[in-house]
Amino acid sequence: MAHKKKGNRIRAGFQGEFGAFSQEATIKLLGAQAEAVPFPRFTDVFDALVAGDLNYAVIPMENTLHGSVYENFDNLLRYECRIHAETTIRISHNLMAPPGVPFRKITHVYSHPVALNQCLDFFRNHPRITKEIYYDTAGSARMVMADRPEGAAAIASASAAEIYGASILKRGIEDDRQNFTRFFLLARGGDATPVRSPKDRKTEWKTSIVFSVPNQAGSLFRSVAAFALRDLSLTKISSRPLRGKPFDYLFYLDVLGHVEDPALSNALRHLGELADMMKILGCYPKGDW
Amino acid sequence: MAHKKKGNRIRAGFQGEFGAFSQEATIKLLGAQAEAVPFPRFTDVFDALVAGDLNYAVIPMENTLHGSVYENFDNLLRYECRIHAETTIRISHNLMAPPGVPFRKITHVYSHPVALNQCLDFFRNHPRITKEIYYDTAGSARMVMADRPEGAAAIASASAAEIYGASILKRGIEDDRQNFTRFFLLARGGDATPVRSPKDRKTEWKTSIVFSVPNQAGSLFRSVAAFALRDLSLTKISSRPLRGKPFDYLFYLDVLGHVEDPALSNALRHLGELADMMKILGCYPKGDW
Numbered sequence: 176m177a178h179k180k181k182g183n184r185i186r187a188g189f190q191g192e193f194g195a196f197s198q199e200a201t202i203k204l205l206g207a208q209a210e211a212v213p214f215p216r217f218t219d220v221f222d223a224l225v226a227g228d229l230n231y232a233v234i235p236m237e238n239t240l241h242g243s244v245y246e247n248f249d250n251l252l253r254y255e256c257r258i259h260a261e262t263t264i265r266i267s268h269n270l271m272a273p274p275g276v277p278f279r280k281i282t283h284v285y286s287h288p289v290a291l292n293q294c295l296d297f298f299r300n301h302p303r304i305t306k307e308i309y310y311d312t313a314g315s316a317r318m319v320m321a322d323r324p325e326g327a328a329a330i331a332s333a334s335a336a337e338i339y340g341a342s343i344l345k346r347g348i349e350d351d352r353q354n355f356t357r358f359f360l361l362a363r364g365g366d367a368t369p370v371r372s373p374k375d376r377k378t379e380w381k382t383s384i385v386f387s388v389p390n391q392a393g394s395l396f397r398s399v400a401a402f403a404l405r406d407l408s409l410t411k412i413s414s415r416p417l418r419g420k421p422f423d424y425l426f427y428l429d430v431l432g433h434v435e436d437p438a439l440s441n442a443l444r445h446l447g448e449l450a451d452m453m454k455i456l457g458c459y460p461k462g463d464w
Numbered sequence: 465m466a467h468k469k470k471g472n473r474i475r476a477g478f479q480g481e482f483g484a485f486s487q488e489a490t491i492k493l494l495g496a497q498a499e500a501v502p503f504p505r506f507t508d509v510f511d512a513l514v515a516g517d518l519n520y521a522v523i524p525m526e527n528t529l530h531g532s533v534y535e536n537f538d539n540l541l542r543y544e545c546r547i548h549a550e551t552t553i554r555i556s557h558n559l560m561a562p563p564g565v566p567f568r569k570i571t572h573v574y575s576h577p578v579a580l581n582q583c584l585d586f587f588r589n590h591p592r593i594t595k596e597i598y599y600d601t602a603g604s605a606r607m608v609m610a611d612r613p614e615g616a617a618a619i620a621s622a623s624a625a626e627i628y629g630a631s632i633l634k635r636g637i638e639d640d641r642q643n644f645t646r647f648f649l650l651a652r653g654g655d656a657t658p659v660r661s662p663k664d665r666k667t668e669w670k671t672s673i674v675f676s677v678p679n680q681a682g683s684l685f686r687s688v689a690a691f692a693l694r695d696l697s698l699t700k701i702s703s704r705p706l707r708g709k710p711f712d713y714l715f716y717l718d719v720l721g722h723v724e725d726p727a728l729s730n731a732l733r734h735l736g737e738l739a740d741m742m743k744i745l746g747c748y749p750k751g752d753w
Contacts, residue, residue, distance in 0.1 A: 242531040295505065308597050393697060412701060412702070
């Protein structure tokens, strides 16, 4: 595969600031050698990927507490790109401050409101500490290290602490430890068929599909039958209503198998007979989601 | 139905501050006479509902851009409550300031980061205006009206403008107008069977179910078949992986029909044979979702 590199480094775009969980996902997917390139909006990342300025994009798709990021499923449908890999990151919030500042001196803590709201037990147990909102989790770590407001700490990822040189005072202060985000590694181009090495017989593959069916009783049943009749396992199915669009519902579906396996390839042809619209979003090694 | 009232008013809990979109949903569901009671967290609302301090809770479940709020689907499963009604609110962001302040004087705009990020085109078109983060959309309107910082405006709902006496300078400044949130009106108690008036033959009913099936190829197919074989229409289906839980997947399903209709009642008994766990979350008049 041809890699778009600047110098020798693979470039992967993500939304957010350095130290965001998306950057952690980038390192997990591509290794620390890859250059993680921050963008303000998800569509900025997709635009740069499609324009050829990036080799990959690393995009959050689903979180165990907050659900699917529909916006990015829309982007997968709209942009010519394909899923190359998936991974899962545990969202763990850490309290951090400049080195040498002890926990007892901390009087206010900056972070994104979602992160602050995921650490309410910590604030309940330490009533002397006030919550201060900031635009971004990683950005709050950067600001606390750059400006050093007295008594200030930040809540951010362990990698933000490392990047900005902060000391972690308390690890894992989130209320709910079952907080995971699924990320896709996306590559440019609409061809969803990955090259499968004939030597690799161990990889378990997953294929992601989006489709719409006529709004009739039994449409979904017939679509699911295309897979069930061939003993294929679905690992995700999700419907969503579409407003102001020519079809009523979109379905997102993950199925175990490679698009070139005869059973899956037949199931996809069968689904194609039933669906008004169908797009294969990618075929990739099954990750830990 | 017995209503828990203080004085004569029905009390409905919501998460957020006065002027939040959840309060708009409360008014749409129950009328302006109901007392909307704000709580800091979703679980605080559920706790108060179950404890009998509220007649109803008004809870956001799904947004067209951001997806399902899994956290609240968890709460539906965990708390003894049932869905009584559903409604949809269009999330429209408005720029507001104290009366008399003209748009040309606005130099910075406060709001929740999610709302600011949904209005990026506005900020791009008005580069003189800076974004300032605030904890809550409605709270930013309250603060701008109370403290009146020079050149400050807020981005919040039209009802926040009304509640805090702000003037709307620009309506509907969100980038994407297809931004809708589905809310449930929840009542206490696990009995999901609503009283159906024999006179009412026009209401279209919807029933919401959560269930888990053994992790086998074809489990979902057989579950969907219970409805398809009886010509029942599914309007939502969504799977989610469960970590550290005794079953691998949960499915949420909305089906058109009343739980006492013979076809639906048979389908639910059929699903009960297949499922490891099943809970009827409610049966309610179909809304505009």
